[in-house]
Amino acid sequence: QVQLVESGGGVVQPGRSLRLSCAASGFTFSGYGMHWVRQPPGKGLEWVAVVSDDGTNKYYADSVKGRFTISRDNSKNTLYLQMNSLRTEDTAVYYCAKEPTFYFDNWGQGTLVTVSS
Amino acid sequence: QSALTQPRSVSGSPGQSVTISCTGTSSDVGGYKYVSWYQQHPGKAPKLMIYDVSKRPSGVPDRFSGSKSGNTASLTISGLQAEDEADYYCCSYAGSYTWVFGGGTKLTVL
Helix, strand or coil: CCEEEEECCEEECCCCCEEEEEEEECCCHHHCEEEEEEECCCCCCEEEEEECCCCCCEEECCCCCCCEEEEEECCCCEEEEEECCCCHHHCEEEEEEEECCCCCCEECCCEEEEECC | CCCEECCCEEEECCCCCEEEEEECCCCCHHHCCCEEEEEECCCCCCEEEEECCCECCCCCCCCEEEEEECCEEEEEECCCCHHHCEEEEEEEECCCCCEEEECCEEEEEC
């Protein structure tokens, strides 16, 4: 059974950094692209970033490009999102999601990031 | 990377059918066969309902169906049930390894 468990969320001041993790189990982690998708409180979903199955290719939404870095450690079955220069508008629940081909078939439960002074 | 356009809300009575539209551009919805739909109940993670425009994952009732015409995709739910009440989001591949979601539609079962 596929399981994705995010962690690392919390309250952080604007301009500071935070790293999220997503522990994966129940499937061959190294065989899939992995994504981060976020959802501000009371609002819709926003795609954030993707990393290829081997970790070499990474792509970002314009809203986070240059501030966020997605990465993965296939030896630990873990996905990461390093978030720097955080802004209040980055406040959201962050989900990790597994991608077979161009869609997201499994999602984690999400971790809340609150950027506030 | 502008969000796809969905109606804010739709409603229907049990047993009826509803259709949720999702309008994009030729750079996303119209340009690829990679539209997917997600159901989200309050406080829960999204759940995949439709992928590749019209394919249903195993376990999703055949009451849910998807289609696309030009730059607009649609999700139709027939035989509405109380448990279908939720938020629904469309998503499209937008090229260059980027994805775009719709703003979401709240489905109310009357």
